[in-house]
Amino acid sequence: MESLGLGPGDAKGYEAYMEGRVLELATKVGRKGLEEEWKALRRGWYVGGESFLEKLEGYLGPLMKGRHRESFSGEAKEGHDAAAAERALARGMKGLGLCNKELVQLPKGAAEKVVLAWWVRERTTVSLRWVSERLEMGHYTRVAQAVSRMRRGPGRRLAKLRHKLIHALGEKN
Numbered sequence: 001m002e003s004l005g006l007g008p009g010d011a012k013g014y015e016a017y018m019e020g021r022v023l024e025l026a027t028k029v030g031r032k033g034l035e036e037e038w039k040a041l042r043r044g045w046y047v048g049g050e051s052f053l054e055k056l057e058g059y060l061g062p063l064m065k066g067r068h069r070e071s072f073s074g075e076a077k078e079g080h081d082a083a084a085a086e087r088a089l090a091r092g093m094k095g096l097g098l099c100n101k102e103l104v105q106l107p108k109g110a111a112e113k114v115v116l117a118w119w120v121r122e123r124t125t126v127s128l129r130w131v132s133e134r135l136e137m138g139h140y141t142r143v144a145q146a147v148s149r150m151r152r153g154p155g156r157r158l159a160k161l162r163h164k165l166i167h168a169l170g171e172k173n
Contacts, residue, residue, distance in 0.1 A: 085126035089134065092119040095168035096161065108138040115161045117143045118150035 006013045024030030093103060096112055106113055113135045120131055121143070128140040137143055154162060 081124060081126040082130065085120050085124045085130060085134070088120045088123040089116060091169055092116045092165060095165040097168075104136055108136065108142065111157050111161055113137055114146040114149065114154075114158060115165060117146040118162075119165060121147045 004014070004017055006017070021034070024034060093099070093116065096115070098112060103112070103116075117131050117135055117137065120126060120134075121128075128143045131143045132138065132140040135143075137146070150158060150162065
């Protein structure tokens with residue numbers, strides 16, 4: 001209601017706004033205009049600012065854990081997946097003190113890439129292939145192996161990097 005210039009107690013104003021929108025739908029031009037206006041919203045999954053997005057992601061995190069990407073479908077999912085994965089990767093790189101240039105120069109199986117692959121996969125539904133291409137880890141099975149190793153019980157070096165990452169970002173795993 002605030003985006004319409006209406007206050008919390010302005011139910012009549014909102015009712016008038018909605019009636020106007022319904023009348024717009026009665027015309028072909030109105031439907032086409034509304035279709036374009038809402039196209040971006042239908043392809044997304046939330047309406048609000050960054051703080052609202054972070055709050056929603058906090059709620060979704062536990063729900064998404066252990067889910068397979070194949071459980072979800074659609075063009076909106078792909079766009080959301082990539083955007084969420086880029087955000088998670090940026091946070092992970094920040095936590096490890098890496099810039100993109102440094103990341104790209106690391107070998108395919110570098111411990112930092114293993115931890116980042118796990119980090120992104122735990123927090124998004126992005127595909128193994130996306131992670132392998134973005135982190136330049138070679139074949140996507142390398143990402144599956146990395147995530148499995150992190151979940152099973154990483155060695156000392158990986159555990160240390162995971163701790164550094166989680167501690168730097170103030171998160172729990």
